[in-house]
Amino acid sequence: MADRIYLSSPDVTQAEEDALVRAIRSGWVAPLGPEVDAFEEELAAYTGRKYAVALSSGTAALHLALLNLGVGPGDLVLTSSLTFAATANSIVYTGAEPVFIDADETGNMNPDLLEEAFDTLAKEGRTVKAVVPVDLLGKVVNHERIDAIAAAHGVPVLSDAAESLGATRNGRSAGAFGVAAAISFNGNKIMTTSGGGALLTDDEEFAKHTRYLATQARQPVVHYEHTDIGYNYRMSNILAALGRAQLSRLDEMIERRRQHRLAYRELFADVSGVTIFGEPSGADGGDTRDNFWLTSILVDPAEAGFSAAAMQAALAERNIESRPLWKPMHLQPVYSSARASTDGSAEELFHRGLSLPSGSVLDEAHMARVREAIGQFLDGADAAA
Ligand SMILES: *Cc1c(COP(=O)(O)O)cnc(C)c1O
Numbered sequence: 001m002a003d004r005i006y007l008s009s010p011d012v013t014q015a016e017e018d019a020l021v022r023a024i025r026s027g028w029v030a031p032l033g034p035e036v037d038a039f040e041e042e043l044a045a046y047t048g049r050k051y052a053v054a055l056s057s058g059t060a061a062l063h064l065a066l067l068n069l070g071v072g073p074g075d076l077v078l079t080s081s082l083t084f085a086a087t088a089n090s091i092v093y094t095g096a097e098p099v100f101i102d103a104d105e106t107g108n109m110n111p112d113l114l115e116e117a118f119d120t121l122a123k124e125g126r127t128v129k130a131v132v133p134v135d136l137l138g139k140v141v142n143h144e145r146i147d148a149i150a151a152a153h154g155v156p157v158l159s160d161a162a163e164s165l166g167a168t169r170n171g172r173s174a175g176a177f178g179v180a181a182a183i184s185f186n187g188n189k190i191m192t193t194s195g196g197g198a199l200l201t202d203d204e205e206f207a208k209h210t211r212y213l214a215t216q217a218r219q220p221v222v223h224y225e226h227t228d229i230g231y232n233y234r235m236s237n238i239l240a241a242l243g244r245a246q247l248s249r250l251d252e253m254i255e256r257r258r259q260h261r262l263a264y265r266e267l268f269a270d271v272s273g274v275t276i277f278g279e280p281s282g283a284d285g286g287d288t289r290d291n292f293w294l295t296s297i298l299v300d301p302a303e304a305g306f307s308a309a310a311m312q313a314a315l316a317e318r319n320i321e322s323r324p325l326w327k328p329m330h331l332q333p334v335y336s337s338a339r340a341s342t343d344g345s346a347e348e349l350f351h352r353g354l355s356l357p358s359g360s361v362l363d364e365a366h367m368a369r370v371r372e373a374i375g376q377f378l379d380g381a382d383a384a385a
Contacts, residue, residue, distance in 0.1 A: 273304025
């Protein structure tokens with residue numbers, strides 16, 4: 001069988017190899033070093049933030065940001081239901097409870113439901129410690145409304161921008177919103193350090209305290225004095241070198257993913273019951289530019305004559321990966337007892353959505369194979385309908 005085609009696998013070239021060799025030969029193999037400092041400066045410059053702190057994962061960035069905001073046992077944190085589990089898990093790590101907010105048609109947190117949740121909780125006398133909206137699949141959330149609602153309640157916004165590095169909203173970069181933002185360099189994200197993440201902020205104290213917590217909360221004395229519980233969450237100098245090479249290629253990688261999006265648009269243009277998820281952009285009033293991390297389709301089975309699940313199975317038979325959108329957190333067994341403010345939107349997106357191979361590493365031959373497989377499935381589905 002032909003090689004497996006993945007949704008989004010790492011895109012590494014000679015530039016990454018050279019960067020790794022450079023870091024090793026410099027003698028700064030571990031722990032921190034000049035590549036980490038440079039990577040942080042370049043990340044801050046790219047996103048328009050004052051400070052970046054390179055960490056071992058996006059999950060670590062969320063966890064430390066929540067701790068910095070004083071989130072702890074008994075607190076409530078409002079977050080998107082339609083997300084990867086890491087968002088919710090990081091809230092639970094602090095001892096706080098997540099409250100899940102459903103999506104609007106863009107897939108991002110529905111501001112009306114956020115407002116309702118604040119009102120309901122206020123009536124019960126419960127206070128909210130933070131709001132964590134997620135930029136789903138590379139599209140920045142409606143920060144004009146969400147940040148205003150949070151501000152009206154005196155609650156800080158922590159942006160989960162793990163999927164959206166390189167995207168913009170009204171000219172501002174993903175990761176530049178909220179008191180802080182978390183980004184991820186996991187292997188399947190828009191760029192990778194094989195595993196890693198970063199916290200972005202404009203607040204010097206926030207950045208300093210994040211570095212302190214990420215290095216076991218060591219007091220600046222020779223004998224390792226500790227007055228806080230710390231974590232081992234820093235990124236190594238070697239991986240930062242990899243990250244620098246990836247960041248230098250980020251715009252080019254986004255452009256490749258955009259080309260894949262255009263090809264899918266064309267492929268599905270005349271297929272009734274299928275739309276490209278998240279388009280047109282700006283549905284929520286903002287001038288948004290996606291980073292095209294994943295191209296996903298929405299299938300209306302009544303109109304299309306097939307389901308997203310049927311297409312997923314047909315592609316899997318041809319060794320092509322595709323995946324439903326995130327299963328909403330309020331439907332996850334582990335979060336079945338969590339509070340949620342829902343209207344069925346995220347659940348419907350979960351059933352109708354399918355993410356297709358989108359990685360910048362995919363070349364024309366890979367994409368031709370994907371188009372052919374989808375074409376054959378559509379022909380068969382037409383015949384069956
Ligand atoms: C990937 C992801 C994370 C976690 O990032 P890691 O680097 O894998 O820890 C958090 N939130 C969202 C929305 C993600 O997609």
